[in-house]
Every structure is written in structure tokens, then in C-alpha cells.
Amino acid sequence: xxxxxxxxxxxxxxxxxxxxxxxxxxxxxxxxxxxxxxxxxxxxxxxxxxxxxxxxxxxxxxxxxxxxxxxxxxxxxxxxxxxxxxxxxxxxxxxxxxxxxxxxxxxxxxxxxxxxxxxxxxxxxxxxxxxxxxxxxxxxxxxxxxxxxxxxxxxxxxxxxxxxxxxxxxxxxxxxxxxxxxxxxxxxxxxxxxxxxxxxxxxxxxxxxxxxxxxxxxxxxxxxxxxxxxxxxxxxxxxxxxxxxxxxxxx
Numbered sequence: 001x002x003x004x005x006x007x008x009x010x011x012x013x014x015x016x017x018x019x020x021x022x023x024x025x026x027x028x029x030x031x032x033x034x035x036x037x038x039x040x041x042x043x044x045x046x047x048x049x050x051x052x053x054x055x056x057x058x059x060x061x062x063x064x065x066x067x068x069x070x071x072x073x074x075x076x077x078x079x080x081x082x083x084x085x086x087x088x089x090x091x092x093x094x095x096x097x098x099x100x101x102x103x104x105x106x107x108x109x110x111x112x113x114x115x116x117x118x119x120x121x122x123x124x125x126x127x128x129x130x131x132x133x134x135x136x137x138x139x140x141x142x143x144x145x146x147x148x149x150x151x152x153x154x155x156x157x158x159x160x161x162x163x164x165x166x167x168x169x170x171x172x173x174x175x176x177x178x179x180x181x182x183x184x185x186x187x188x189x190x191x192x193x194x195x196x197x198x199x200x201x202x203x204x205x206x207x208x209x210x211x212x213x214x215x216x217x218x219x220x221x222x223x224x225x226x227x228x229x230x231x232x233x234x235x236x237x238x239x240x241x242x243x244x245x246x247x248x249x250x251x
Contacts, residue, residue: 003023006029033055036060041058065086067089070093071094079102084106088109091115096117105126110127111134117135121144158181160184174196177199178199189202203227228247235248
């Protein structure tokens with residue numbers, strides 16, 4: 001069934017979900033804009049290039065997956081999708097995310113992995129309900145100070161970027177349980193990540209960390225895993241006996 005036929009069937013049956021992934025689509029069927037009952041739309045693994053403005057009419061949309069296309073930009077007004085809780089744009093050559101992404105106030109998960117992102121819009125701090133954020137395998141050099149506004153963030157992956165530090169306000173992320181900072185440019189563990197309320201796992205493998213000051217260690221008492229493997233800091237000091245949650249050496 002081709003794209004137009006799928007859209008027509010969805011329209012006639014007033015379906016709430018439409019899967020048009022792996023269809024070789026270069027452009028979206030124009031009828032997509034009429035699917036006002038849709039709550040889930042899967043467009044991953046196609047050849048779409050132009051910003052899919054047709055989806056902006058789908059006001060009930062809750063889940064949108066655009067992974068593995070050829071998008072160089074997202075619709076500027078993507079913030080109009082007020083009910084969106086899940087957005088996946090992985091493996092598109094985007095370079096940037098639009099500022100309007102901060103208007104997706106119901107968003108719970110945002111995935112922008114392997115998108116050649118060089119920065120994150122400051123508006124991301126408005127996503128107060130965000131719980132999972134996947135930004136690994138990009139080219140991000142810094143995080144905006146507004147990052148500390150992600151009150152409900154529990155899971156954060158920033159591995160394989162170009163970060164050297166994180167904003168001090170990250171310390172305010174009291175819901176954060178898991179952070180992955182592997183394969184960045186850290187020469188020290190960011191102080192903002194010490195003494196966090198609920199952080200359990202912090203991974204900073206494959207960085208350039210040469211030391212961990214003793215005065216910081218009490219701040220990690222809530223951690224069950226601090227993974228420092230594949231850093232210049234290889235040898236465990238004798239007085240670290242019993243600190244088995246700190247992993248050193250080779251992977």
C-alpha cells in the first residue's frame with residue numbers, strides 16, 4: 001500500500017496511529033494534514049528532506065518519530081503540537097533544534113541522537129516535564145544555563161560530544177538518576193554533579209580526567225556507580241579502600 005492509500009485508509013477509519021516507516025518516502029502525502037484524530041505517527045527510515053509542516057495540523061499528536069530521514073531542519077512552529085509527549089529525530093543532519101521546541105510543555109522524552117548538533121537551544125529549560133533526554137553522538141560543546149530548569153529529568157545521555165563542563169544549575173536536577181558523559185573532553189568531574197539528591201549512576205569513561213579530589217568524594221555517597229574507566233586516572237589510591245563504587249582502569 002502506498003503512502004496516499006495509507007493516509008486515506010487512516011482518514012476513513014479515523015485511526016489514532018499511523019505507521020509509514022520504511023516506505024521510501026521523499027515527501028509526505030499532503031493528506032497527512034487531515035488526520036486530525038492521530039495520536040501516534042511513525043515516519044522513521046524514509047528519505048524525507050523538507051520540514052514536515054503537514055504534521056503541525058495534528059493537534060492531538062502525542063508520539064512522533066522522525067528517525068533516520070534527511071531532515072536538515074524541523075518545522076519552526078513545532079511547538080504548536082501541544083500534546084506531544086515523545087519526539088524522536090535521531091540520525092537526521094539537523095545541526096540545530098528550533099527554539100520552539102521549548103513550547104512542547106507536555107514532552108516526556110526527547111531523542112536527538114546522531115544529529116550533528118553543535119548546541120542546544122536555551123528554550124530547552126522550559127521542558128519542565130521532560131524525563132528522558134538522549135543527545136549522544138553529536139558535536140555539542142556546551143549546555144545552556146537554562147538546562148537546570150529540567151526539574152523532572154531522570155535520565156540523561158550526553159556521551160560522545162565535545163563537552164568540557166556543565167552549568168552549575170545542573171545541581172538543581174533533583175530527579176536525575178542516570179548521567180552518561182562518556183567520550184567527551186572533561187579534564188575533571190564537574191562539581192555541579194557532586195552532592196546531587198538522587199543521582200545513582202554517573203559514567204565519564206573515555207575522557208581526560210587525571211584526578212579526583214578527596215573532598216569531592218563525600219558528595220558521591222549516594223552513587224552506586226561512578227565509572228571513570230579509560231581515563232588518565234588509572235590507579236586507585238590506597239586510602240580509597242572500600243570505595244568500590246568508583247571504577248578505574250580499562251573497560
